[in-house]
Amino acid sequence: MENSQILQSPNDYRQYQYLTLENGLAVLLVHQADSEKSAAALTVNVGHFDDPAEREGLAHFLEHMLFLGSANYPDAGEYQHFINHHGGSHNAWTGTEHSSFFFDIDTRFFAEALARFADMFSQPLFNSEYVEKERHAIEAEFSLKLKDDGRRIYQAHKESINPAHPFAKFSVGNLSTLADTEQGSLQHALQEFFTTQYSASRMTLTLVSSLSLAQQQQYVEQYFCTLPSHLPKKPPLDVPLYLQQHQAIQLNIQPHRDTQKLVVSFALPDIQPWYRYKVISFIAHILGDEGPGSLLSLLKQQDLVNQLSAGGGIDGSNYKDFTISFELTEKGLIERDRILQALFSMLAMLKAKPLPQPLFAERQKLLHWAYLYQEPATALQTATHLSVSMQHYPVHDIIFGDYRMEQPDEALYQQVLGYFNSENMRLMLIAPCVPVQQQARWYHTPYSIDKLQPDLLAQLSNAKPDPQLRLPATNPYLDGDITLLAPDKHMDNPVCIYDENALCVWYKADTEFASPKGHLFVQLSLPQSLGNCRQLAATRLWVELFLDNINQQFYAATTIGLVYNLHVQRQGISIHTSGLSANQLRLLQDLLQQMLQQDFSAHRFNELKRQLSRHWRNSSKNKPVARLFSQLSALLQPQNPEIDILADALEELDFQSFIQFHQQLLQQVHIESLMLGNWTSAQAQHLTTILKQWQTKLPDTGNRLPNPQFNIQGLGPVWLQLDVEHSDHALVIYLPAQHATPEQMALFMLANHVMSPEYFHQLRTEQQLGYLVGTGYVPINMLPGIAFYVQSPTTSCDTLYEATVMFFRAFLSDTETLSAEEFAEIKHGILAQLNERDNSLGARAKRYWLALGQQDYSFALNERIVQSMQQLTLEQFTGFLQQLLLPDYDAIFLATDSKPEHSHLRFSDPQSLKQQLKQTQIDFDTTDKVI
Ligand SMILES: [Zn+2]
Numbered sequence: 043m044e045n046s047q048i049l050q051s052p053n054d055y056r057q058y059q060y061l062t063l064e065n066g067l068a069v070l071l072v073h074q075a076d077s078e079k080s081a082a083a084l085t086v087n088v089g090h091f092d093d094p095a096e097r098e099g100l101a102h103f104l105e106h107m108l109f110l111g112s113a114n115y116p117d118a119g120e121y122q123h124f125i126n127h128h129g130g131s132h133n134a135w136t137g138t139e140h141s142s143f144f145f146d147i148d149t150r151f152f153a154e155a156l157a158r159f160a161d162m163f164s165q166p167l168f169n170s171e172y173v174e175k176e177r178h179a180i181e182a183e184f185s186l187k188l189k190d191d192g193r194r195i196y197q198a199h200k201e202s203i204n205p206a207h208p209f210a211k212f213s214v215g216n217l218s219t220l221a222d223t224e225q226g227s228l229q230h231a232l233q234e235f236f237t238t239q240y241s242a243s244r245m246t247l248t249l250v251s252s253l254s255l256a257q258q259q260q261y262v263e264q265y266f267c268t269l270p271s272h273l274p275k276k277p278p279l280d281v282p283l284y285l286q287q288h289q290a291i292q293l294n295i296q297p298h299r300d301t302q303k304l305v306v307s308f309a310l311p312d313i314q315p316w317y318r319y320k321v322i323s324f325i326a327h328i329l330g331d332e333g334p335g336s337l338l339s340l341l342k343q344q345d346l347v348n349q350l351s352a353g354g355g356i357d358g359s360n361y362k363d364f365t366i367s368f369e370l371t372e373k374g375l376i377e378r379d380r381i382l383q384a385l386f387s388m389l390a391m392l393k394a395k396p397l398p399q400p401l402f403a404e405r406q407k408l409l410h411w412a413y414l415y416q417e418p419a420t421a422l423q424t425a426t427h428l429s430v431s432m433q434h435y436p437v438h439d440i441i442f443g444d445y446r447m448e449q450p451d452e453a454l455y456q457q458v459l460g461y462f463n464s465e466n467m468r469l470m471l472i473a474p475c476v477p478v479q480q481q482a483r484w485y486h487t488p489y490s491i492d493k494l495q496p497d498l499l500a501q502l503s504n505a506k507p508d509p510q511l512r513l514p515a516t517n518p519y520l521d522g523d524i525t526l527l528a529p530d531k532h533m534d535n536p537v538c539i540y541d542e543n544a545l546c547v548w549y550k551a552d553t554e555f556a557s558p559k560g561h562l563f564v565q566l567s568l569p570q571s572l573g574n575c576r577q578l579a580a581t582r583l584w585v586e587l588f589l590d591n592i593n594q595q596f597y598a599a600t601t602i603g604l605v606y607n608l609h610v611q612r613q614g615i616s617i618h619t620s621g622l623s624a625n626q627l628r629l630l631q632d633l634l635q636q637m638l639q640q641d642f643s644a645h646r647f648n649e650l651k652r653q654l655s656r657h658w659r660n661s662s663k664n665k666p667v668a669r670l671f672s673q674l675s676a677l678l679q680p681q682n683p684e685i686d687i688l689a690d691a692l693e694e695l696d697f698q699s700f701i702q703f704h705q706q707l708l709q710q711v712h713i714e715s716l717m718l719g720n721w722t723s724a725q726a727q728h729l730t731t732i733l734k735q736w737q738t739k740l741p742d743t744g745n746r747l748p749n750p751q752f753n754i755q756g757l758g759p760v761w762l763q764l765d766v767e768h769s770d771h772a773l774v775i776y777l778p779a780q781h782a783t784p785e786q787m788a789l790f791m792l793a794n795h796v797m798s799p800e801y802f803h804q805l806r807t808e809q810q811l812g813y814l815v816g817t818g819y820v821p822i823n824m825l826p827g828i829a830f831y832v833q834s835p836t837t838s839c840d841t842l843y844e845a846t847v848m849f850f851r852a853f854l855s856d857t858e859t860l861s862a863e864e865f866a867e868i869k870h871g872i873l874a875q876l877n878e879r880d881n882s883l884g885a886r887a888k889r890y891w892l893a894l895g896q897q898d899y900s901f902a903l904n905e906r907i908v909q910s911m912q913q914l915t916l917e918q919f920t921g922f923l924q925q926l927l928l929p930d931y932d933a934i935f936l937a938t939d940s941k942p943e944h945s946h947l948r949f950s951d952p953q954s955l956k957q958q959l960k961q962t963q964i965d966f967d968t969t970d971k972v973i
Contacts, residue, residue, distance in 0.1 A: 099215015522624020
């Protein structure tokens with residue numbers, strides 16, 4: 043069998059089979075015995091690069107249209123409906139040279155879903171009614187991203203390259219590129235594009251399922267052998283991305299958001315042929331280092347740069363941009379040449395030395411560990427990942443390709459370094475104040491292109507190594523032991539191993555993911571951090587300054603996959619570390635120690651205060667729907683003020699008062715901690731000791747703080763109009779529960795599960811009322827709720843409101859006519875989701891940590907929701923929906939427009955509503971009764 047060649051990790055218990063159908067379709071079947079759902083992904087070597095010149099966006103449009111009906115399944119919403127109703131999800135994307143389509147579903151319905159999926163690629167209908175509707179969806183998708191800086195900068199980049207290269211084309215499409223023309227109809231163009239581009243010979247298909255390989259093979263042969271196969275494989279691109287005039291230039295770009303960045307890029311050829319050596323990522327590791335002696339460290343000392351990242355950039359079948367992106371300080375913005383000088387000194391040092399062998403060996407060791415203990419993935423993730431890998435790697439390396447890291451010979455290493463020269467360089471300076479001369483097409487990005495001065499290029503070419511810059515030191519965190527706990531050490535739930543004197547420690551050994559990793563959480567309840575807005579703002583700045591201060595010292599830990607983070611939470615600050623458990627306690631201990639001995643400088647205080655303030659002010663440029671949601675969350679949670687109020691409080695904070703705040707921060711501290719993963723009980727004892735010792739160094743201890751929340755009851759329904767500085771209309775309708783009980787959670791979850799696809803289908807696909815359309819299960823603290831959201835460039839909020847009410851009424855009457863069997867089938871879909879196990883150690887750790895935060899010490903909330911769901915009857919469900927429709931239900935409407943005329947809704951603004959809300963502690967009833 044062909045599959046014997048696929049290399050797989052010794053800890054990977056899945057079975058793989060590779061085969062090629064007669065029509066040339068390359069297929070990878072994956073048998074995963076414990077997979078709860080089945081998944082399929084199909085990737086095709088067609089993307090926006092293939093768009094006809096006069097119809098930009100056609101590949102993307104085709105991706106949308108394939109979902110909207112095929113010969114055997116002509117109904118436009120049928121595929122989505124089928125998948126959603128059987129516990130699944132689906133999506134697709136269009137990239138530069140590839141497009142990918144994927145779904146997962148309850149295994150019992152896998153065959154029927156595959157039949158529909160294959161039919162899409164075999165005989166799509168491109169129904170003219172939906173061609174017309176869906177081009178409006180593309181237009182809305184386009185206009186939604188008009189202010190997205192990623193897209194805006196991309197467009198300026200596209201206009202500074204060889205215009206004959208397909209990267210120059212506009213990828214998304216809109217009403218003007220996707221229209222009927224004198225040359226022919228859009229529908230005809232779509233059909234022709236499909237016929238001249240889509241072919242089984244350009245496709246790779248992956249299935250992942252608990253079904254046997256033989257069964258999977260039978261399905262694939264049954265459904266996919268009819269896929270047309272009339273086209274040859276596609277050759278790689280041969281037009282160069284940049285001609286000589288596109289090199290050694292600087293692009294000045296004005297962003298929409300207030301950011302300042304210098305992006306240096308070097309043009310490399312296609313790097314895929316060298317994948318086995320990982321030379322590019324190795325160089326990125328060195329240039330992106332943040333430890334002592336690194337490029338970042340030097341530039342930070344000189345106050346030129348705040349952050350740096352290396353190795354990103356666009357890539358494709360004949361090009362790769364290697365970028366080094368610098369986040370600039372005010373000084374860095376005017377002293378560009380000093381930054382370039384430092385970068386070229388670093389490059390000169392690398393070029394003067396042979397491949398740094400010990401450093402390379404460290405990276406090899408880490409990648410090998412990553413291969414041995416791969417992160418768990420859902421069937422859907424595995425399928426999408428592998429179907430893309432099949433397009434890039436030879437069969438034996440479909441899995442191993444990402445992990446293969448052989449030492450390159452010196453000639454190759456030097457050849458790659460050779461591309462890092464000033465003649466082969468382009469700069470992008472992104473800042474609001476840069477001088478510009480023109481506007482990019484489609485996105486109207488203000489930009490200009492200038493040639494770089496020859497003497498600058500010459501000076502950079504002659505840069506000499508700088509003694510202050512050196513290679514990263516040997517990693518001190520890499521010497522630990524990564525043996526796995528024996529499976530019999532596994533614990534079902536966390537156990538409280540210490541609970542005295544303002545310290546509480548929970549421990550759960552977890553062996554289920556056979557991973558050498560673990561998670562540590564430490565919640566510090568800090569009364570001094572949340573007394574008022576000023577303290578809330580100061581706490582967030584404190585965290586930023588702390589992370590900035592310790593970055594250099596702890597960077598080595600992060601390069602081996604140890605992760606640490608500090609979050610501002612409702613009660614204060616929490617620390618979370620994760621990664622290999624070896625040496626992680628040492629990391630936590632060092633972090634805690636650092637918290638006690640911080641010295642903050644006025645200089646960094648000012649810089650980070652400026653950054654944080656800018657970051658907050660920028661969030662007012664988020665999508666309208668996102669802004670309405672953050673307003674909702676601010677409204678209902680007292681210690682979560684609106685971002686503008688925080689930003690005002692931050693601006694008033696001076697260094698002197700910040701230092702006073704800092705000196706009082708660690709008073710009356712209460713500590714709660716959770717250790718979960720590949721940890722021995724001795725390590726859990728050690729954690730307790732570390733925390734106890736740390737506690738003795740604090741001035742005093744205190745109590746666990748409550749978790750207050752505002753309650754809307756009796757004050758609704760209320761319409762809040764908000765200014766979002768955006769021309770789109772947006773509406774969020776939030777319906778909160780009245781009680782935090784498992785029954786209510788089950789009702790709201792079920793309502794969301796069933797309504798979500800229907801609402802999308804009605805308001806977006808059928809009525810084209812907006813691009814962003816959906817519903818969400820939105821609990822605030824413990825109280826469940828459902829939100830409807832819709833954003834539209836053209837339709838006003840009162841129309842959106844009416845359409846939603848109409849939808850809800852129609853939905854209710856449809857639901858009332860369901861049979862008991864149909865209702866049971868719907869419940870089955872969501873029960874399958876609720877019964878899904880955690881799909882990674884990280885998801886599990888977060889779930890338990892959240893439960894502890896909610897004082898749910900039985901850890902049985904999910905089971906109780908499942909029980910409630912099982913017992914739920916159709917009558918109860920329709921009764922619940924009727925209640926939500928009552929005119930006096932306490933709903934909150936957040937809208938960009940004023941309230942609909944003749945409506946019974948009360949009108950208010952967020953501030954006055956907030957003053958009326960009573961602060962209540964909504965207690966979740968944690969008794970373990972069976973419902
Ligand atoms: Zn799209």
